[in-house]
Amino acid sequence: MARTIEDIEQLDLENLPDEQLRTLQNRIREIINRRVQSQLDEYRLMAREAGYQLSLFKIGEEPERRRGRGERGRQDQRRGPLPAKYRNPDNPAESWSGRGHRPRWLEAQLAAGRTLEELEIKSP
Known part of the structure; x- marks a missing residue:
């Protein structure tokens, strides 16, 4: 198994079949996800010990709305003109x-x- 960057760079990725490249890509993604999850778990624990709650969301994804008026609140802001007083x-x-x-x-x-x-x- 390749253990250094030099060993990995020597792999002939260009000539690997697509299926093997996808398998390699999936394996790399899984390893990275596990590492990221491990770090997140550590940060959540540290936050909890400090009295905070850590919540994350992906870029382009809206965070969960727990308070406020949500969609209805946005509609209320777009009311028509008020009658003259x-x-x-x-x-x-x-x-x-x-x-x-x-x-x-x-x-x-x-x-x-x-x-x-x-x-x-x-x-x-």
Whole structure:
């Protein structure tokens, strides 16, 4: 069995049949996976002893969602516009839902002495 890099480099891999190359490739993959798993087990043990939990995921794979609102939360973020709560009496086309920054027309109305209650849209 080859034991050094030089011995491995001397193998005539080009002339090996595909099936033997696949077998060799699978064996190498298994050995690497065992080594990686062994290291992960060590890291998990160290993390557990320190009071942490180690969880891994593959690149391109989403981590498990344990908390939060998940998919429903994303849909909630994409809601449509809110109904207007305040309207500009000088220009009825301008309104404000009451969320976010105050529009300039509202600041101007407040500076002119009006109150939010006066600008509020009264429901019928």
